[in-house]
Amino acid sequence: MARPRFLVGAWAALLLVSLAHGIGVNWGSITSHPLKASLVVQMLKDNGINKVKLFDADSRTVSALAGTTIEVMLGIPNDQLAKMADDYESARDWVKENVTKNSNVKIRYVAVGNEPFLTSYNGSNLETTLPALKNIQKALNDAGHGDIKATVPHNADVYESPSNKPSDGNFRSDIKSIMKDMIQYQHEQKSPFLVNIYPFLSLHGNSHFPFDFAFCDNNGGSITDEGTEYANVFDANYDTLLWALKKAGYSEMKVVVGEVGWPTDGDKNANVKLAKRFYDGFLKKMASNEGTPQRPGQIEVYLFSLLDEDMKSIAPGMFERHWGIFRYDGQPKFPMDFTAKGQDKMPVGAKGVEYQTKQWCVVDPNKAHDKDAVGANMNYACSRADCTSLVYESSCNNLDYLGNISYAFNMYFQTNDQDIETCGFNGMAKVVTHNASQGSCLFPIMIVSGGVRLRSGFVSAVSSLIIGLMFLITSSQSM
Ligand SMILES: *[C@@H]1O[C@H](CO)[C@@H](O)[C@H](O)[C@H]1NC(C)=O
Ligand SMILES: *[C@@H]1O[C@H](CO)[C@@H](O)[C@H](O)[C@H]1NC(C)=O
Ligand SMILES: *[C@@H]1O[C@H](CO)[C@@H](O)[C@H](O)[C@H]1NC(C)=O
Numbered sequence: 152m153a154r155p156r157f158l159v160g161a162w163a164a165l166l167l168v169s170l171a172h173g174i175g176v177n178w179g180s181i182t183s184h185p186l187k188a189s190l191v192v193q194m195l196k197d198n199g200i201n202k203v204k205l206f207d208a209d210s211r212t213v214s215a216l217a218g219t220t221i222e223v224m225l226g227i228p229n230d231q232l233a234k235m236a237d238d239y240e241s242a243r244d245w246v247k248e249n250v251t252k253n254s255n256v257k258i259r260y261v262a263v264g265n266e267p268f269l270t271s272y273n274g275s276n277l278e279t280t281l282p283a284l285k286n287i288q289k290a291l292n293d294a295g296h297g298d299i300k301a302t303v304p305h306n307a308d309v310y311e312s313p314s315n316k317p318s319d320g321n322f323r324s325d326i327k328s329i330m331k332d333m334i335q336y337q338h339e340q341k342s343p344f345l346v347n348i349y350p351f352l353s354l355h356g357n358s359h360f361p362f363d364f365a366f367c368d369n370n371g372g373s374i375t376d377e378g379t380e381y382a383n384v385f386d387a388n389y390d391t392l393l394w395a396l397k398k399a400g401y402s403e404m405k406v407v408v409g410e411v412g413w414p415t416d417g418d419k420n421a422n423v424k425l426a427k428r429f430y431d432g433f434l435k436k437m438a439s440n441e442g443t444p445q446r447p448g449q450i451e452v453y454l455f456s457l458l459d460e461d462m463k464s465i466a467p468g469m470f471e472r473h474w475g476i477f478r479y480d481g482q483p484k485f486p487m488d489f490t491a492k493g494q495d496k497m498p499v500g501a502k503g504v505e506y507q508t509k510q511w512c513v514v515d516p517n518k519a520h521d522k523d524a525v526g527a528n529m530n531y532a533c534s535r536a537d538c539t540s541l542v543y544e545s546s547c548n549n550l551d552y553l554g555n556i557s558y559a560f561n562m563y564f565q566t567n568d569q570d571i572e573t574c575g576f577n578g579m580a581k582v583v584t585h586n587a588s589q590g591s592c593l594f595p596i597m598i599v600s601g602g603v604r605l606r607s608g609f610v611s612a613v614s615s616l617i618i619g620l621m622f623l624i625t626s627s628q629s630m
């Protein structure tokens with residue numbers, strides 16, 4: 152009985168696969184209210200997305216992918232690297248529980264760690280990453296899963312080019328020898344090099360960066376490198392890696408792009424218009440299979456990201472919680488052309504999402520005269536809920552003083568499942584049933600959580616909360 156159903160499914164999927172060829176998405180879950188995994192999987196199918204990259208191997212997520220034709224990359228978080236490195240049995244147990252037992256999940260890769268050599272980690276994963284990678288691959292091979300490849304997702308900061316020309320690319324000097332050993336091992340195992348490339352961050356981090364060069368629509372001017380023209384930073388960045396690999400002796404190494412995308416809020420360059428411009432150019436480029444000047448042909452990529460994540464650390468910037476192609480509730484933000492064949496249309500949103508009651512928590516204007524008390528309440532709310540849409544040039548930056556307070560109060564109230572106790576704020580707040588949204592600033596209604604909820608105390612990057620707090624104290628003092 153299962154067989155004919157599979158065949159029908161496979162046939163339908165095949166039609167869709169040919170549309171969104173080679174394109175996968177990252178599905179993260181650092182969120183206060185995760186969507187039900189089965190709704191997300193249906194959404195992937197409805198949009199013809201047939202590859203997904205996860206950051207762990209959460210059983211609810213993974214089991215929702217069982218029996219589908221979606222290829223899966225499982226993840227092992229950085230805090231597990233030491234354990235996997237020290238002791239082969241831990242790696243063996245991980246493989247047994249998360250790979251062998253999921254026999255009807257189409258697992259293709261295991262991502263060992265996540266950007267473990269990021270400079271901001273101060274070298275804390277340097278000793279453990281390669282041994283962990285080897286133990287996981289060995290455990291996969293020993294259990295008869297040798298077709299599944301273990302790899303390490305790297306941030307593009309593992310390589311650099313002093314002149315910004317790709318041909319000057321090389322691995323960062325402090326990790327050059329580890330990178331070489333790792334690549335050699337992965338090459339032997341036929342595992343691809345996985346790299347995250349962020350044109351948005353190139354633009355964000357450098358006020359002199361040529362704006363159009365961040366996009367792939369060939370309006371970017373160009374840099375010339377030994378006779379090769381580069382019209383966008385994605386190509387230049389990717390080829391910088393290819394040159395680094397070549398200098399390490401592995402010019403044939405397969406490269407997969409683990410993350411690439413554009414956020415839609417929380418920064419002056421993070422909005423729907425620029426995200427659409429980025430994706431339009433990028434998806435067209437992917438569909439053409441033109442590749443890059445150093446390596447023409449198809450590139451396997453995972454877009455970042457599927458959904459907004461309201462509990463992500465904002466240490467890198469307020470935009471961190473707005474990378475989703477879809478909002479927190481699985482609804483699309485802007486039209487996209489996954490096929491790059493002129494079929495620009497809204498992606499299919501999640502169906503059957505359950506929302507909480509249509510009510511909002513707002514400030515009572517008659518009770519908000521004490522500005523210090525208001526500021527303290529706002530800080531409290533924003534340190535425990537997501538207020539990143541309030542910042543400079545974001546979607547809710549046009550609110551007035553009272554609008555700001557209401558926004559913060561509502562986010563706290565919604566994040567706490569509309570618990571009436573969380574709309575108190577020393578009597579300054581009240582619950583209303585008319586839509587509190589103002590202009591382009593959405594005051595959301597939270598969804599009913601479809602999984603394990605993270606609470607603010609669970610967010611590992613406590614520093615991000617402090618940054619958030621400091622930011623709001625500063626801004627409320629200047630009110
Ligand atoms: C399997 O993966 C889950 C989710 O990432 C993790 O919590 C668990 O510890 C893993 N199992 C083993 C035996 O390591
Ligand atoms: C890295 O070092 C800096 C400066 O000493 C410190 O502020 C930061 O917390 C460290 N980060 C980690 C992940 O250890
Ligand atoms: C509202 O809050 C934002 C962010 O904290 C701040 O930049 C803005 O100046 C505030 N607006 C008013 C009118 O207080």
Ligand SMILES: *[C@@H]1O[C@H](CO)[C@@H](O)[C@H](O)[C@H]1NC(C)=O
Nearest residue numbers: 509586587588589590593596
């Ligand atoms: C509230 O209004 C905004 C803006 O008009 C709209 O996008 C949103 O869907 C409304 N919310 C509800 C729950 O009706």
